[in-house]
Amino acid sequence: MIKVLVEKDSYYDSVFLMLIASEVKKVPGVEEAVVSMGTEINTELLREIGFGCPEIEEATPNDLIIAVEAEDDQTLEQAFEKARELFSRKKIQRESAEAYRPVSLDTALKMMPEANLIIVSVPGRYAFREARRALEGGLHVMLFSDNVSLKEEIELKRLAAEKGLLMMGPDCGTAVINGKPLCFANTVRRGGIGLVAASGTGLQEVTCCIDELGQGISQAIGTGGRDLRPEVGGTMMLMGIEALKGDPQTEVIVVISKPPAEAVARNVINRLEETGKPCVVHFIGLAGAGSSSQSTGRVLYAGNLEEAAGMAVALLQGRSYRPRTFTLAEAEVKRLVEQEVAGMSGRQKYLRGLFTGGTLADEALILFEREIGGVYSNIQTKPELLLPDPQRSKEHTIVDLGDDLFTQGRPHPMIDPTIRVDRLRKEMEDSEVAVLLLDCVLGYGSHPDPAGAMRDSIVRAKEKAKQRGGYLAVAASVTGTEADLQDLQEQREKLESAGCIVMPSNYQAALLALRIIQKGGGS
Numbered sequence: 001m002i003k004v005l006v007e008k009d010s011y012y013d014s015v016f017l018m019l020i021a022s023e024v025k026k027v028p029g030v031e032e033a034v035v036s037m038g039t040e041i042n043t044e045l046l047r048e049i050g051f052g053c054p055e056i057e058e059a060t061p062n063d064l065i066i067a068v069e070a071e072d073d074q075t076l077e078q079a080f081e082k083a084r085e086l087f088s089r090k091k092i093q094r095e096s097a098e099a100y101r102p103v104s105l106d107t108a109l110k111m112m113p114e115a116n117l118i119i120v121s122v123p124g125r126y127a128f129r130e131a132r133r134a135l136e137g138g139l140h141v142m143l144f145s146d147n148v149s150l151k152e153e154i155e156l157k158r159l160a161a162e163k164g165l166l167m168m169g170p171d172c173g174t175a176v177i178n179g180k181p182l183c184f185a186n187t188v189r190r191g192g193i194g195l196v197a198a199s200g201t202g203l204q205e206v207t208c209c210i211d212e213l214g215q216g217i218s219q220a221i222g223t224g225g226r227d228l229r230p231e232v233g234g235t236m237m238l239m240g241i242e243a244l245k246g247d248p249q250t251e252v253i254v255v256i257s258k259p260p261a262e263a264v265a266r267n268v269i270n271r272l273e274e275t276g277k278p279c280v281v282h283f284i285g286l287a288g289a290g291s292s293s294q295s296t297g298r299v300l301y302a303g304n305l306e307e308a309a310g311m312a313v314a315l316l317q318g319r320s321y322r323p324r325t326f327t328l329a330e331a332e333v334k335r336l337v338e339q340e341v342a343g344m345s346g347r348q349k350y351l352r353g354l355f356t357g358g359t360l361a362d363e364a365l366i367l368f369e370r371e372i373g374g375v376y377s378n379i380q381t382k383p384e385l386l387l388p389d390p391q392r393s394k395e396h397t398i399v400d401l402g403d404d405l406f407t408q409g410r411p412h413p414m415i416d417p418t419i420r421v422d423r424l425r426k427e428m429e430d431s432e433v434a435v436l437l438l439d440c441v442l443g444y445g446s447h448p449d450p451a452g453a454m455r456d457s458i459v460r461a462k463e464k465a466k467q468r469g470g471y472l473a474v475a476a477s478v479t480g481t482e483a484d485l486q487d488l489q490e491q492r493e494k495l496e497s498a499g500c501i502v503m504p505s506n507y508q509a510a511l512l513a514l515r516i517i518q519k520g521g522g523s
Contacts (some may be wrong), residue, residue, distance in 0.1 A: 001069065001070055001071065001072055001073055001076050001418065002050070002051065002067070002068070002069045003051050003067070003070075003080065004051055004055055004056060004065065004066070004067045004068075005055075005065070005066045005067075005080070006038065006055045006056065006059050006063050006064070006065050006069050007061065007063065007064040007066075007290055007388040008062075008063050009062050010062075010063065010064040011037065011062055011064070012037070012064060012087075013409045014036070014037065014410050014416070015404075016414045017035045017036055017037070017409075018035075018378070018411055018415070019417070020035045020083060020086050020087070021033050021034060021035040021036075021418075022403070023086060023497040024068065024079050024083050025054070026087075027070075027075065027078050027079045027082055028075070029070050029071040029072065029075035029078075030068060030070045030075060030079050031069045031070060031071065032050075032067075032068070032069040032421065033066075033067070033068045033069075033079060034046055034049075034064070034065070034066075034067045034082065035066050035067075035212040036063075036065055036066050036236075036410065037061055037062070037063065037064060037065070038056070038059030038060050038061055038062070038063040038064070038224055039061045039151065039375040039410070040408070041056070041405070041408055041410070042063075042065070042410065043056050043059055043065075044391070045422060046065065046067055049202055049229055049422070050069070051055070051067040051069075051434070055059060055125060055303065056220070058061075059062075059406075060067075063477075066083055067078065067260045068083075071483055072509035076202065084263065088129045091474075096166070100305065102120050102179050103135075104134055104406075105118065105130060105134060107354070108138075111248050115141055115440065116138075116140060117139060117140040117141070117142065117166075117177065118134045118139050118140070118141055118142070118302070119141075119145040119182060120134070120141060120142070120143045120169075120185065121145055123145070123147070123344065124146055124147025124148050124170075125147070127143060127145035127148050127401075128149075128155075128156065129169060131143050131156050131167070131169075131170075132155075132159065132264075132424065133173045134166055135160050135163060135167065136151055136159070136161050138165070138282075138503065139165070140166040140167075140168075141156075141160070141165070141166065141167050141168065141169070141173055142166075142167050142168045142169060142175055142182055142183065142222070142310055142361040142365055143156070143167065143169025143171075143172055143224070144167065144171075144172060144173065144183055145169070145170055146170060146171040146404060147170075147404070148169075148170035148171070148342070149218060149224075150226060150229075150231060151222070151306060152170075153226060153232060154214075154231060154232055155208060157227075157232060157235040157236060157248070158235070158287065160236075160239075161234075161235055161239065166221065166236065166239065166240070167235075167236060168221060168222045168223060168224065169222070169223075169224040170224050171225055172200070172222040172224045173200035173201075173222065173445075174200040174201070174220070174221065174222050175203075175220055175221060176188060176217055176219065176220045176472065177219060177220075177221075178219070178296060180483055181443065181444045182246070182444075183444070183445055184200055184201075184204065184414060184441070184443060184444065184445040185203075185204065185220070185442035185443055185445075186204055186208050186215060186442060186444070186479070186482035186483075186484055187443070187444075187481055187484050187485075188207045188208065188210070188211040188217050188220075188481055188483075189210075189211050189214075189215065189216030189217065190216045190217065190253035191210075191215045191216020191217055191218065191256060191316075192215070192216070192218055192249065192250060192252060192316050193210055193215060193216065193217055193218060193250070193251070193252045193253075193312045193313070193316060193347075194217070194218040194219045194220070194221075194244035194247060194250035194253050194254070194330060195207065195217065195219070195220045195221065195224065195253070195254040195255070195256065195366035196221045196223060196236075196237055196240035196241055196244065196253070196255050197220070197221070197222055197254075197255070197256035197257065198222075198223045198224065198225050198226075198227045198257040198258065198485065199225065199256050199257060199258070199284070199358075199359040200222060200357070200358070200359065200457070201223075201280075201356075201357030201358060201359045201360050201439075201441060201479065202254060202256045202359035202360075202362075202363075203222060203358070204286065204307055204441060204443060204479050205305045205306070205309075205357075205360065205505070205506055206254060206256060206305050206306075206308050206309045206477050207220055207309075207314075207406060208480055208481050209305070209306050209308075209309030209310070209505060210309045210312060210313060210478050211481045212309075212481070212504070213309065213310065213313045214313075215312075215313045215317075218244070218247060218249040218250040218251075219243070219249075219250065221236075221240040221244075221480045223236040223237050223240065224236070225258070226259075228257050228258070228259065228260035228261070228264050228265075228367075228414050229260070229264075230263065230264060233264060233267075233418065234260065234264045234268055234432060236254065236255070237268055237327060238267065238268065238271050239418070241255070241268070241271045241272060241275065242271070242480040243272070244275070244277075245276075245277065248278055248340075250277070251277065251278075252277060252278050252279070252280070252312050252315045252316045253272060253275060253277055253278075253280070253314055253485060254279070254280045254282075254309075254312050255268060255272065255280070255281045255282070256281075256282050256284070256305070256308065256309055256347070256359075257282075257283055257284065258283065258284050258285065258362070258453045259283045259284070259285060260283065261312075262263060262315060264285065267269065268281075269299060269324075271279070272298070272299050273299065275298075276298075277298070278289065278298055278300075278315040279298055279299045279300070279486065280299070280300050280301075280302055280308050280311045280312045280315065280510055281299055281300070281302070281308075282301070282303075282304070282307070282308040282356065283301075283302055283307075284352050284363060285362065285363075285366040286515055293432075295429075300315070300321070302355050303365060304411070304507040305359070305363060305505070305506065305507060306504075306505040306506075306507045306508065307321075307323070307507075311326075312435055316454055323465060325334060325435075325495065325508075325511065326508055326511070326512075327423050327503075327504045327508065329446070329460055333512065333515065334508055336512065337512070337516050337519050338435070338517045338519070340435075340471070340473035340514055341473070341517045341520040343435055343466075343470065343471030344470050344471050344473075344520050345431075345468065345469050345470035345471075347432050347490060348431070348432060348433065348434035348465075348470050348471075348472075348520065349432055349434055349435075349517075350395055350396050350397070350430075350432050350433050350434055350435075350517075351368065351375075351396045351397070351398070351434065351435045351437060351513060351517050352393055352398075352399075352427045352430075352433050352435070352436055352439070353365070353368075353397070353399065353436075353437035353438075353440050353510075354399055354401060354420050354423055354427070354436065354438055354449075354511075355398065355399065355401060355402070355437075355438070356401055356412070356413040356414045356417075356419075356420060356439055356440075356441055357399060357400075357402065357414070357439050357441050357506075358379070358400045358402050358403070359477065360401070360439045360441075360477075360506045361377070361439075362379065362400075363381065363397055363398040363506055363508035363510065364398055364437060364513075365377055365398045366437045367508070367510050367511065367514060368396065368398065368514060370408075371518075372396070372398060372514070372517070372518070375396040375397065375398055376393070376394045376395060376396065376397045376398075377397060377398045377399060377400070378390040378399055378400060378403055378405060379398075379400045379403065385427070387399075387448070390403075390405055390406075391426075392426070393426070393430070396517075400436070400507065401413040401419050401420055401423065402414065406419055407419075407461070414441050414445065414446045414447065414450070415445065415447055417445070417447050417448065417450055417453035417454055419455075420438075420457060421453065421454055421457045424436075424458070424461055425457065427461065428457075428460060428464045428465070428472075429463035429464070430453065431465075432467050433465075434472070434473060434516070434517060434520050435472075435473045435474070435513045435516050435517055435520075436458070436461065436472065436473070436474045436475070436476075436498070437474075437475050437476070437509060437510060437513040438454070438458075438474065438475070438476040438495075438496065438509075439476070439479065439506055439509075440454075440476060440477065440478045440479070440480075441478075441480070442478065442480030442481075442484040442485075442486040442488065442491060443480060443481075443484050443486075444485075445477075446486065447486075448485070448486060449486060449491075449492075449494075451478070451490075451491040451492075451494040451495045452489065452491075452494050455494050455495070455497065455498040458474055458498040458499065458500060459499065461500050462474065462498075462499050473501070473513075473516050474498070474500040474501065475500070475503060475509045475510075475512045475513040475516070476493070476495050476499050476500045476501070476502050476503070476509055477502065477503050477504070477505055477506045477508065477509040478491050478492050478502060479506065
């Protein structure tokens with residue numbers, strides 16, 4: 001039995017709606033429940049899972065949709081009653097909170113007059129105004145919001161530079177300032193390594209690898225993904241490097257970014273040389289990055305995110321870095337590959353990478369493109385390999401599910417794992433899939449149990465492959481620390497219990513998946 005209700009002009013935060021849906025699904029007898037705004041991507045999802053109806057076709061992004069499938073009419077009514085109860089509770093909480101919740105920057109500063117940094121997380125059309133007001137008031141800014149124009153970003157960063165303030169963003173998802181994790185960040189040790197990154201999950205991966213190696217972070221400054229474009233000129237990257245130069249707690253500096261323009265790269269490298277401190281640079285996907293610098297030997301160039309962490313720790317400890325491919329012995333890697341390909345059918349030949357972290361998806365995509373080529377993606381730089389329909393995979397595919405395309409009207413997949421669970425349902429129907437490659441990102445802002453949320457879908461996907469006479473290999477990594485609230489070891493164990501091979505880093509997981517594809521004849 002299916003029931004769909006559309007409430008006109010009833011806007012709610014997407015994270016809150018995700019929580020409502022998860023509670024409704026717990027009602028005994030409920031088979032599926034979706035609670036969302038009527039954006040185009042959400043209505044398409046509803047149609048694909050069987051909730052298509054005239055009401056949904058007429059819904060707008062400002063309309064609330066509640067769709068439930070249950071075993072009988074009585075259960076449907078119980079589910080909708082549960083939803084009404086939760087919405088009512090939210091209304092009461094909202095009304096009771098109005099007495100003390102600040103509704104503007106001015107009132108927030110009256111409550112916390114000592115604050116010197118503001119996090120802006122509002123719809124993009126309002127973000128520029130709020131960030132500018134904060135900068136004009138002498139506040140550092142972390143601009144979490146996206147959909148801010150390049151012109152507005154340039155104006156904000158020029159203003160920040162004039163005032164000597166940080167303007168992290170827009171679309172800056174991660175920072176650790178004075179030991180405090182901001183937005184999507186992990187609980188990492190304090191220590192002597194400072195980072196500046198135009199990459200959110202890249203920053204998370206490197207800081208977590210540093211923590212795993214027993215060292216810590218002084219500061220981790222995010223810049224936003226466009227900072228090193230020629231139009232912006234690396235304004236915040238250069239300011240961040242200068243700040244770390246003057247920070248007595250920072251002994252080693254790490255810079256992470258996608259390949260910048262040649263002139264911008266040269267400025268970044270020169271600024272690092274001028275710090276007088278040992279430095280590590282990882283321009284993601286760019287081999288031989290040293291050609292952009294006039295190196296005096298202070299700057300090392302890493303080939304992947306994990307290596308950037310290893311190099312920084314080696315510099316901090318005053319020793320030479322020893323390159324490695326896998327943490328495991330090569331014989332054990334070979335055994336794992338043989339084990340995973342043994343049960344595959346002749347039809348199985350393709351990789352499907354489903355990522356919540358954009359930089360982690362980039363790292364995997366770059367590796368596969370370099371080694372076998374022909375990988376489709378929604379983040380491909382080669383026009384001929386852009387997915388014609390990002391909602392459907394094609395041959396070898398790696399998808400960044402955190403791309404704006406997938407998150408309009410929905411929370412980021414690090415918050416709401418159902419985005420990836422829905423995609424897993426599609427992938428398990430393809431008999432040609434040989435390997436799934438997954439990330440699992442922990443920390444502040446992320447789902448309390450990301451591994452648990454996708455475990456059942458992984459198990460079903462492997463069972464489906466077995467029913468067809470094949471075997472589905474699943475390689476994964478967990479980005480997190482022992483101090484994160486999700487419990488790093490428990491997350492790893494949940495993935496392993498579903499049949500995943502959990503590797504120590506995203507790069508190692510991607511490399512293992514590559515070895516399996518190559519051994520299985522998928523290259």
